[in-house]
Amino acid sequence: MNLYEISKEPINTQSVIDKVVQREAGAITTFIGTVRELTHGKKTLYLVYEAYESMAVKKLAQIGAEIEERWQGSKVAITHRVGKLDITDIAVVIAVSTPHRADSYEANRYAIERIKEIVPIWKKEHWEDGQEWIGNQLETVSYPSGQPEEGDLDE
Amino acid sequence: MNLYEISKEPINTQSVIDKVVQREAGAITTFIGTVRELTHGKKTLYLVYEAYESMAVKKLAQIGAEIEERWQGSKVAITHRVGKLDITDIAVVIAVSTPHRADSYEANRYAIERIKEIVPIWKKEHWEDGQEWIGNQLETVSYPSGQPEEGDLDE
């Protein structure tokens, strides 16, 4: 069973949840990232996600390891989709189980923020009047050290 | 489709999630409360949940309305199980969709805290050496006004 996956097929949320079930856990949180129709009032037709797959899987595993170290007794599974996604399709599912519920929310939130920092996956937005890789042209993010640092959050 | 349910049968997580899918949402969080084997080092054999069903459904709906007022564009569905539950069985599933992810985590967390305040559901723990309704004997919580107040959280 692979806890960290990049998937070309639609993600089955339940199968991600099943990976983190444990007798010691009282709480499982999931985050399901879906394709939203409107961003800043602009209508998205569909998205395409691309990944540096082998590295992305490693980085997802690193995030899981960070969580399991920081939140004791936690268990993590993450699957990220690649390819063409329509509105309401699932881009990512993060499941985290912990003994107590507060940890479960915090750890899950940490995972999505870290994905947006260090996992080599890109999305291309397709609108009626064009298309663009997100995260490049705006160039609001810069990495002078050549790599992301603690606190480089894409909010 | 009932967004707020008390269920005598095992909860299908996916069916709760399906109720909150919306084109305007970019994030869906779920909280799945499961029966944990150990609480304060004591081994639970199983739990029994009992509800004042008609009122519990109303109070779940109230929580949903509170969330939809406070977090714009959110949609909520909650199912709580009653009856006998074994270790790792699901007691409650809360699904919340929102346009943006931060709201989705916060609103979901709010829901579980409110459930623990105002929804008439009780659990009876069964151990090897006895059984007890939780929330009564300890009497650490008291409601002088006859009803829960803002901030009466069962952490």
Added chain:
Amino acid sequence: MNKILFFAHLRDVAGSESIEMQVDGKTVAELKEEIMTKFGFQKLDTVMTAINEEFTSDDDIIQEGDTIAFIPPVSGG
């Protein structure tokens, strides 16, 4: 007539899920007092009450036909 509902440990002590009593005109506090005596509940300080599925306060007056529920501290979730 009024219906009075018990849950969780109160149900165990009362030995019944519900009883019928004529209590209209009484306050919730008065009913609590009466119920404590009748069933030997030790303490109802931590117990909430609902009239017709809505939380109520001790000085609310019970009407004919109301259903009153005694609600111990909840432990769902």
Added chain:
Amino acid sequence: MNKILFFAHLRDVAGSESIEMQVDGKTVAELKEEIMTKFGFQKLDTVMTAINEEFTSDDDIIQEGDTIAFIPPVSGG
């Protein structure tokens, strides 16, 4: 020999997913410079690099056989 990978808009501009080049002994910064000239990338300030699937810094030296990836700001999730 070394393999160099491009992603997202860099792939579009380069017109290729990957190229083979002999760049061992060079620093990542030197490779960046060379690649910018070769492919006409306007700016690589915001682009991270990875050697063998691990983030690296501009002054790291490339070894024979290393795979180097140019990684634009990510936008997964």
